[in-house]
Amino acid sequence: MNLKEIGEFGFIERIRRKCSPDTGGAVLGIGDDCAVIPYDDQSCLLITTDLLIEHIHFLVDKISFRTLGRKALAVNLSDIAAMGGKPQYAFLSLAIPQQTQLDSLDRLIDGFTEMADAFHVTLLGGDTTSCRRDLGISVTVTGTMPCNQVLYRSGAKIGDAILVSGPLGGSVAGLHILLQNLPLENYPELIAAHNDPEPEVRLGRAVAESRLASAMIDLSDGVASDLGHICAESGVGAEVYAAAVPVHGCAASLARETGSDALSWALYGGEDYRLLLTAPQECVDSLLNIGRCLERELTVIGTIRSGNEVVLHRDQSEQIITGKGFNHFKGQ
Numbered sequence: 001m002n003l004k005e006i007g008e009f010g011f012i013e014r015i016r017r018k019c020s021p022d023t024g025g026a027v028l029g030i031g032d033d034c035a036v037i038p039y040d041d042q043s044c045l046l047i048t049t050d051l052l053i054e055h056i057h058f059l060v061d062k063i064s065f066r067t068l069g070r071k072a073l074a075v076n077l078s079d080i081a082a083m084g085g086k087p088q089y090a091f092l093s094l095a096i097p098q099q100t101q102l103d104s105l106d107r108l109i110d111g112f113t114e115m116a117d118a119f120h121v122t123l124l125g126g127d128t129t130s131c132r133r134d135l136g137i138s139v140t141v142t143g144t145m146p147c148n149q150v151l152y153r154s155g156a157k158i159g160d161a162i163l164v165s166g167p168l169g170g171s172v173a174g175l176h177i178l179l180q181n182l183p184l185e186n187y188p189e190l191i192a193a194h195n196d197p198e199p200e201v202r203l204g205r206a207v208a209e210s211r212l213a214s215a216m217i218d219l220s221d222g223v224a225s226d227l228g229h230i231c232a233e234s235g236v237g238a239e240v241y242a243a244a245v246p247v248h249g250c251a252a253s254l255a256r257e258t259g260s261d262a263l264s265w266a267l268y269g270g271e272d273y274r275l276l277l278t279a280p281q282e283c284v285d286s287l288l289n290i291g292r293c294l295e296r297e298l299t300v301i302g303t304i305r306s307g308n309e310v311v312l313h314r315d316q317s318e319q320i321i322t323g324k325g326f327n328h329f330k331g332q
């Protein structure tokens with residue numbers, strides 16, 4: 001067996017099997033958006049880490065260093081949001097190619113601190129090293145929240161509604177514009193959706209505080225993949241209604257112009273950093289209201305079912321889409 005066959009998630013599962021912590025269930029380690037550690041009687045500590053590598057996650061001629069600094073923190077804040085937590089502290093580690101301009105790095109830090117200030121996060125440390133090529137940015141963020149509000153991937157129940165905070169598909173549509181060298185000025189919203197995502201910290205916190213949802217995840221790899229994680233961790237399946245998926249309006253226009261499928265971008269594209277949550281049907285109206293109060297639109301896109309697959313209903317047909325989406329090593 002090789003890495004390409006098992007893919008990113010198969011490899012993570014291998015690590016998980018080798019070192020599952022024997023903590024009597026007091027700590028949640030590998031398998032969710034953040035590790036969750038009980039802190040005192042009522043609160044939990046959340047910890048998450050994400051690594052961005054040049055040429056894999058970004059191209060320096062397609063994103064400004066300032067925006068890159070913002071995004072490096074934003075993707076971690078999104079994982080804190082996915083548990084319903086309040087971000088608190090950050091650590092920033094950089095592997096810097098020798099020829100990098102100091103001015104570029106200053107702008108990277110400016111962007112990082114801009115995002116940190118917006119979410120009241122304090123940078124507490126990190127590490128700096130040189131490297132041969134390819135800038136690497138590793139960020140760790142901690143957060144806190146009441147233990148009885150933590151939203152895990154494992155809480156979805158059969159019959160629950162599946163909701164997303166849309167719109168979806170904007171990020172990969174923006175990536176399409178950047179990679180195809182299409183005129184950037186035509187779709188600034190899509191470039192922003194890809195390069196400068198806004199983490200859903202406020203919505204995640206409000207959903208957790210309401211205690212109405214049963215599970216939550218952030219959409220970093222696309223609905224098919226990330227809903228698949230909820231299903232795997234909860235021991236359930238899911239059905240998604242294509243017609244209900246909130247496709248980004250500008251992505252839909254671009255898809256029409258370029259002969260692409262906007263629904264595929266929305267379901268398999270990834271990097272939208274919106275939230276996907278499940279909740280009992282009777283809680284849906286209240287959750288939609290919470291979204292409205294924060295000017296964030298939540299949309300019901302499906303239902304949790306028995307089984308272990310994510311099934312897409314589109315134009316009278318059914319298709320299994322479990323795990324379709326971005327996966328390092330599998331080349332999807």
Ligand code: ADP
Pocket residue numbers: 012015029030031032033034035049050079220
């Ligand atoms: P996310 O997309 O939310 O950042 P990932 O898919 O990157 O989550 O990771 C899923 C889970 O696997 C997380 O709990 C993460 O901490 C864990 N994980 C990923 N890579 C490693 C690794 N190299 N060693 C240990 N745990 C890992």
Ligand code: MG
Pocket residue numbers: 033078079082217218219220
């Ligand atoms: Mg995540």
